[in-house]
Amino acid sequence: MMxxxxxxxxxxxxxxxxxxxxxxxxxxxxxxxxxxxxxxxxCSAFFGMSVITLVRLLRLKRAAYQLTYRDKKVLDIAxxxxxxxxxAFTRAFKKLFGKSPSEFRRAPDWEVWHKNYEPIIMLRSQLxxxxxxxxxxxxxxxxxxxxxxxxRGAAHLLGTTIRQFIQWRKAQGLSPNNSxxxxxxxxxxxxxxxxxxxxxxxxxxxxSTDTNAENIVSKVIPAGKCAxxxxxxxxxxxxxxxxxxxxxxxxxxxxxxxxFPMFFERVKFFPEVSESEMITDIFLPIE
Numbered sequence: 001m002m003x004x005x006x007x008x009x010x011x012x013x014x015x016x017x018x019x020x021x022x023x024x025x026x027x028x029x030x031x032x033x034x035x036x037x038x039x040x041x042x043c044s045a046f047f048g049m050s051v052i053t054l055v056r057l058l059r060l061k062r063a064a065y066q067l068t069y070r071d072k073k074v075l076d077i078a079x080x081x082x083x084x085x086x087x088a089f090t091r092a093f094k095k096l097f098g099k100s101p102s103e104f105r106r107a108p109d110w111e112v113w114h115k116n117y118e119p120i121i122m123l124r125s126q127l128x129x130x131x132x133x134x135x136x137x138x139x140x141x142x143x144x145x146x147x148x149x150x151x152r153g154a155a156h157l158l159g160t161t162i163r164q165f166i167q168w169r170k171a172q173g174l175s176p177n178n179s180x181x182x183x184x185x186x187x188x189x190x191x192x193x194x195x196x197x198x199x200x201x202x203x204x205x206x207x208s209t210d211t212n213a214e215n216i217v218s219k220v221i222p223a224g225k226c227a228x229x230x231x232x233x234x235x236x237x238x239x240x241x242x243x244x245x246x247x248x249x250x251x252x253x254x255x256x257x258x259x260f261p262m263f264f265e266r267v268k269f270f271p272e273v274s275e276s277e278m279i280t281d282i283f284l285p286i287e
Contacts, residue, residue: 007032008046012124015051016234016276019059020080025051048119055082057120058275060096063089064113065271067105068163074101108163114156124236134229134241136249141283143223146182146202147174147216154194165201168216179203181266182221190239224258226283234275238264238282245284258285 011032015023028051029036043051059081066077078089078101093101098112149168151161169175184200202219227249231241242262250257267279 007034008043011043011051012047012054013276015055016058017274019055019062019082019274022082023051023055047123054120056092057096057117060093061113061117062271062275063093063101064097064104064108064110067101068108068159069166070271074105077101108159110156110159121236124234125240134244134249136245137228138286139226139228141221141224141226141285144180144182144221145205145207146219146221147172147205148184148200148202148219149215150217151197151199151201153197155189155197155199158199161199162201164215165203169203174203174205176203176266176269179205181269183264183266184219184221185242185262185264188239188242221263222260222285224260225255225286227253227255227286228284229282231278231280231282232276233278234270235278235280236275238280241282245282250284250286253286255286258287260285 011028011034014028014031025039026036028034029039034042040051043054047054049057063077063081066072066080067074072080074089075086078086081089083089083092090100093099093104096113096116097104097109099107099109147169149161149165151158169179180203182202182204184202186198186200187196189197200219205218227245229241229245231238245262262285263283265281265283267281268277269280270278
Protein backbone atom coordinates (compact mmCIF):
# COMPACT_ATOMS: atom_id res chain seq x y z
CA MET A 1 0.00 0.00 0.00
CA MET A 2 1.26 3.48 -0.85
CA UNK A 3 2.59 5.61 1.97
CA UNK A 4 0.64 8.78 2.77
CA UNK A 5 3.20 11.09 1.17
CA UNK A 6 3.16 9.07 -2.04
CA UNK A 7 -0.63 9.16 -2.09
CA UNK A 8 -0.80 12.94 -1.85
CA UNK A 9 1.98 13.30 -4.40
CA UNK A 10 -0.22 11.25 -6.73
CA UNK A 11 -3.19 13.50 -5.97
CA UNK A 12 -1.19 16.64 -6.74
CA UNK A 13 0.19 15.15 -9.96
CA UNK A 14 -3.27 14.01 -11.08
CA UNK A 15 -4.81 17.43 -10.43
CA UNK A 16 -2.05 19.20 -12.33
CA UNK A 17 -2.43 16.90 -15.33
CA UNK A 18 -6.24 17.17 -15.44
CA UNK A 19 -6.98 20.86 -14.98
CA UNK A 20 -8.96 20.83 -18.24
CA UNK A 21 -11.54 18.40 -16.88
CA UNK A 22 -14.07 18.44 -14.07
CA UNK A 23 -12.22 16.81 -11.19
CA UNK A 24 -14.20 13.95 -9.67
CA UNK A 25 -13.51 13.50 -5.94
CA UNK A 26 -14.49 9.82 -6.01
CA UNK A 27 -12.03 9.24 -8.84
CA UNK A 28 -9.29 11.12 -6.97
CA UNK A 29 -9.91 8.99 -3.89
CA UNK A 30 -9.64 5.78 -5.90
CA UNK A 31 -6.57 7.01 -7.78
CA UNK A 32 -4.70 7.79 -4.56
CA UNK A 33 -6.20 4.97 -2.48
CA UNK A 34 -7.72 7.39 0.03
CA UNK A 35 -11.03 7.05 1.84
CA UNK A 36 -13.63 9.44 0.47
CA UNK A 37 -15.00 9.89 3.98
CA UNK A 38 -11.76 11.54 5.12
CA UNK A 39 -10.35 12.80 1.81
CA UNK A 40 -10.96 16.54 2.21
CA UNK A 41 -9.69 16.66 5.78
CA UNK A 42 -6.59 14.63 4.90
CA CYS A 43 -5.80 16.77 1.87
CA SER A 44 -6.28 20.03 3.75
CA ALA A 45 -3.93 18.83 6.49
CA PHE A 46 -1.28 17.68 4.02
CA PHE A 47 -1.49 20.49 1.42
CA GLY A 48 -2.15 23.28 3.89
CA MET A 49 -5.24 24.23 1.89
CA SER A 50 -8.42 22.62 0.63
CA VAL A 51 -8.46 20.68 -2.64
CA ILE A 52 -10.80 23.32 -4.07
CA THR A 53 -8.31 26.09 -3.22
CA LEU A 54 -5.44 24.07 -4.67
CA VAL A 55 -7.28 23.51 -7.95
CA ARG A 56 -8.29 27.17 -8.15
CA LEU A 57 -4.71 28.37 -7.63
CA LEU A 58 -3.31 26.01 -10.28
CA ARG A 59 -5.98 27.00 -12.81
CA LEU A 60 -5.51 30.72 -12.16
CA LYS A 61 -1.76 30.31 -12.51
CA ARG A 62 -2.26 28.77 -15.95
CA ALA A 63 -4.72 31.52 -16.83
CA ALA A 64 -2.18 34.19 -15.81
CA TYR A 65 0.48 32.59 -18.02
CA GLN A 66 -1.95 32.42 -20.94
CA LEU A 67 -2.90 36.07 -20.48
CA THR A 68 0.72 37.20 -20.24
CA TYR A 69 2.44 35.08 -22.87
CA ARG A 70 -0.27 34.00 -25.33
CA ASP A 71 -2.80 35.75 -27.59
CA LYS A 72 -5.91 33.82 -26.57
CA LYS A 73 -9.18 35.64 -25.92
CA VAL A 74 -10.04 36.22 -22.26
CA LEU A 75 -13.30 34.28 -22.60
CA ASP A 76 -11.51 31.28 -24.11
CA ILE A 77 -9.01 31.33 -21.22
CA ALA A 78 -11.89 31.51 -18.73
CA UNK A 79 -13.65 28.50 -20.26
CA UNK A 80 -10.43 26.47 -20.48
CA UNK A 81 -9.85 27.00 -16.78
CA UNK A 82 -13.24 25.88 -15.54
CA UNK A 83 -15.21 29.14 -15.44
CA UNK A 84 -18.67 29.31 -16.98
CA UNK A 85 -18.50 32.99 -17.88
CA UNK A 86 -16.22 35.96 -18.37
CA UNK A 87 -17.73 37.55 -15.25
CA ALA A 88 -17.07 34.59 -12.95
CA PHE A 89 -13.49 34.36 -14.18
CA THR A 90 -12.93 38.08 -13.71
CA ARG A 91 -14.19 37.98 -10.12
CA ALA A 92 -11.96 35.04 -9.17
CA PHE A 93 -8.93 36.44 -10.98
CA LYS A 94 -9.25 39.91 -9.49
CA LYS A 95 -9.68 38.50 -6.00
CA LEU A 96 -6.32 36.74 -6.28
CA PHE A 97 -4.29 39.13 -8.44
CA GLY A 98 -5.84 42.47 -7.54
CA LYS A 99 -6.41 43.15 -11.25
CA SER A 100 -8.95 42.08 -13.81
CA PRO A 101 -7.69 39.66 -16.51
CA SER A 102 -7.57 42.48 -19.07
CA GLU A 103 -5.69 44.78 -16.68
CA PHE A 104 -3.22 42.00 -15.87
CA ARG A 105 -2.67 41.31 -19.57
CA ARG A 106 -1.79 44.97 -20.16
CA ALA A 107 0.49 45.24 -17.13
CA PRO A 108 1.26 41.88 -15.44
CA ASP A 109 2.06 42.15 -11.74
CA TRP A 110 3.37 38.91 -10.27
CA GLU A 111 4.23 40.15 -6.79
CA VAL A 112 0.75 39.64 -5.30
CA TRP A 113 0.50 36.30 -7.07
CA HIS A 114 3.73 34.98 -5.55
CA LYS A 115 2.54 35.77 -2.04
CA ASN A 116 -0.60 33.68 -2.61
CA TYR A 117 1.19 30.92 -4.49
CA GLU A 118 4.16 30.44 -2.13
CA PRO A 119 2.54 27.49 -0.25
CA ILE A 120 2.34 25.45 -3.47
CA ILE A 121 5.99 26.16 -4.33
CA MET A 122 7.01 24.99 -0.86
CA LEU A 123 4.78 21.92 -1.11
CA ARG A 124 6.11 20.84 -4.49
CA SER A 125 9.70 21.40 -3.37
CA GLN A 126 9.20 19.33 -0.23
CA LEU A 127 7.59 16.47 -2.15
CA UNK A 128 10.41 16.48 -4.68
CA UNK A 129 13.09 16.61 -1.97
CA UNK A 130 11.63 13.52 -0.29
CA UNK A 131 11.09 11.41 -3.40
CA UNK A 132 13.42 12.57 -6.16
CA UNK A 133 15.95 10.30 -7.81
CA UNK A 134 17.98 11.66 -10.69
CA UNK A 135 19.88 10.20 -13.58
CA UNK A 136 22.92 12.32 -14.36
CA UNK A 137 24.47 11.96 -17.82
CA UNK A 138 27.82 13.34 -18.97
CA UNK A 139 27.77 14.84 -22.45
CA UNK A 140 29.92 16.95 -24.76
CA UNK A 141 27.86 20.06 -25.46
CA UNK A 142 28.53 21.86 -28.78
CA UNK A 143 29.08 25.60 -29.06
CA UNK A 144 25.78 27.45 -29.54
CA UNK A 145 25.13 31.07 -30.50
CA UNK A 146 22.38 32.81 -28.53
CA UNK A 147 20.23 35.90 -28.69
CA UNK A 148 19.81 36.99 -25.08
CA UNK A 149 17.61 39.30 -23.06
CA UNK A 150 19.22 39.86 -19.67
CA UNK A 151 16.98 40.00 -16.61
CA ARG A 152 18.55 41.97 -13.80
CA GLY A 153 16.42 42.46 -10.71
CA ALA A 154 13.98 40.64 -8.46
CA ALA A 155 13.10 37.11 -9.52
CA HIS A 156 9.36 37.77 -9.20
CA LEU A 157 9.69 40.37 -11.99
CA LEU A 158 11.15 37.84 -14.42
CA GLY A 159 7.77 37.43 -16.13
CA THR A 160 8.05 40.94 -17.56
CA THR A 161 11.40 40.13 -19.18
CA ILE A 162 10.07 36.84 -20.56
CA ARG A 163 7.09 38.63 -22.10
CA GLN A 164 9.31 41.21 -23.78
CA PHE A 165 11.58 38.49 -25.11
CA ILE A 166 8.63 36.51 -26.53
CA GLN A 167 7.44 39.64 -28.36
CA TRP A 168 10.90 40.23 -29.84
CA ARG A 169 11.23 36.56 -30.76
CA LYS A 170 7.89 36.54 -32.59
CA ALA A 171 8.89 39.64 -34.55
CA GLN A 172 12.09 37.88 -35.65
CA GLY A 173 10.31 34.66 -36.67
CA LEU A 174 12.31 32.71 -34.07
CA SER A 175 9.58 30.40 -32.80
CA PRO A 176 10.41 27.44 -30.52
CA ASN A 177 9.83 25.25 -33.57
CA ASN A 178 12.88 26.62 -35.35
CA SER A 179 14.93 28.06 -32.49
CA UNK A 180 15.83 26.30 -29.26
CA UNK A 181 15.00 27.98 -25.94
CA UNK A 182 17.62 28.40 -23.18
CA UNK A 183 18.15 30.17 -19.86
CA UNK A 184 21.50 31.11 -18.37
CA UNK A 185 21.16 30.76 -14.59
CA UNK A 186 23.67 32.83 -12.62
CA UNK A 187 22.15 33.07 -9.15
CA UNK A 188 20.00 31.28 -6.59
CA UNK A 189 16.95 33.54 -6.05
CA UNK A 190 16.63 32.28 -2.47
CA UNK A 191 20.18 33.39 -1.61
CA UNK A 192 20.61 36.52 -3.73
CA UNK A 193 19.44 40.06 -2.88
CA UNK A 194 16.58 40.94 -5.26
CA UNK A 195 18.42 43.82 -6.91
CA UNK A 196 21.41 41.57 -7.65
CA UNK A 197 19.56 38.63 -9.19
CA UNK A 198 20.67 37.71 -12.75
CA UNK A 199 18.92 35.43 -15.24
CA UNK A 200 19.15 35.37 -19.06
CA UNK A 201 16.28 34.46 -21.38
CA UNK A 202 17.67 33.12 -24.66
CA UNK A 203 17.06 31.44 -27.98
CA UNK A 204 19.42 30.06 -30.57
CA UNK A 205 20.37 32.07 -33.65
CA UNK A 206 22.62 31.29 -36.59
CA UNK A 207 24.94 34.27 -36.14
CA SER A 208 25.35 37.20 -33.77
CA THR A 209 24.05 39.53 -36.51
CA ASP A 210 20.56 38.14 -35.83
CA THR A 211 20.42 40.20 -32.63
CA ASN A 212 19.37 43.67 -33.74
CA ALA A 213 17.52 45.30 -30.85
CA GLU A 214 18.80 47.52 -28.06
CA ASN A 215 17.85 45.11 -25.29
CA ILE A 216 19.10 41.98 -27.07
CA VAL A 217 22.74 40.91 -26.81
CA SER A 218 24.75 38.07 -28.33
CA LYS A 219 26.24 35.37 -26.13
CA VAL A 220 27.71 31.94 -26.71
CA ILE A 221 27.38 28.70 -24.79
CA PRO A 222 30.92 27.33 -25.26
CA ALA A 223 31.59 23.77 -26.29
CA GLY A 224 32.53 21.52 -23.41
CA LYS A 225 31.62 18.77 -21.02
CA CYS A 226 28.37 19.05 -19.04
CA ALA A 227 26.51 17.03 -16.46
CA UNK A 228 22.83 17.00 -17.39
CA UNK A 229 19.60 16.08 -15.61
CA UNK A 230 16.22 15.93 -17.36
CA UNK A 231 13.67 17.55 -15.05
CA UNK A 232 10.06 16.60 -15.76
CA UNK A 233 7.47 18.72 -14.00
CA UNK A 234 6.86 22.22 -12.71
CA UNK A 235 9.54 24.85 -12.22
CA UNK A 236 8.23 25.02 -8.64
CA UNK A 237 10.44 22.01 -7.84
CA UNK A 238 13.32 22.58 -10.25
CA UNK A 239 15.48 23.98 -7.45
CA UNK A 240 15.67 20.49 -5.95
CA UNK A 241 17.32 19.14 -9.10
CA UNK A 242 19.68 22.12 -9.24
CA UNK A 243 20.79 21.61 -5.64
CA UNK A 244 21.28 17.89 -6.25
CA UNK A 245 23.66 18.58 -9.15
CA UNK A 246 25.61 21.31 -7.39
CA UNK A 247 26.04 19.59 -4.05
CA UNK A 248 25.32 15.87 -3.87
CA UNK A 249 26.37 14.82 -7.36
CA UNK A 250 29.32 17.20 -7.78
CA UNK A 251 30.67 16.41 -4.33
CA UNK A 252 30.71 12.68 -5.07
CA UNK A 253 32.15 13.04 -8.59
CA UNK A 254 35.70 13.58 -9.85
CA UNK A 255 34.70 16.70 -11.81
CA UNK A 256 35.12 20.41 -11.12
CA UNK A 257 33.10 23.36 -12.41
CA UNK A 258 33.98 25.20 -15.61
CA UNK A 259 33.88 29.00 -15.86
CA PHE A 260 30.36 29.19 -17.24
CA PRO A 261 27.02 29.31 -15.44
CA MET A 262 24.49 26.52 -15.21
CA PHE A 263 21.97 26.67 -18.04
CA PHE A 264 18.55 25.23 -18.86
CA GLU A 265 17.09 24.11 -22.16
CA ARG A 266 13.31 24.36 -22.25
CA VAL A 267 12.17 21.31 -24.23
CA LYS A 268 8.45 21.45 -23.42
CA PHE A 269 7.05 24.40 -21.57
CA PHE A 270 3.99 25.67 -19.77
CA PRO A 271 1.26 26.63 -20.68
CA GLU A 272 1.49 24.69 -23.98
CA VAL A 273 1.66 21.55 -21.85
CA SER A 274 0.53 21.00 -18.27
CA GLU A 275 3.07 21.70 -15.54
CA SER A 276 3.42 17.97 -14.89
CA GLU A 277 4.47 17.48 -18.54
CA MET A 278 7.07 20.25 -18.66
CA ILE A 279 10.56 19.09 -19.71
CA THR A 280 13.66 21.07 -18.79
CA ASP A 281 17.21 19.83 -19.35
CA ILE A 282 19.54 21.21 -16.66
CA PHE A 283 23.20 21.52 -17.70
CA LEU A 284 26.13 21.98 -15.32
CA PRO A 285 29.38 22.84 -17.15
CA ILE A 286 32.21 20.68 -15.79
CA GLU A 287 35.77 19.61 -16.55
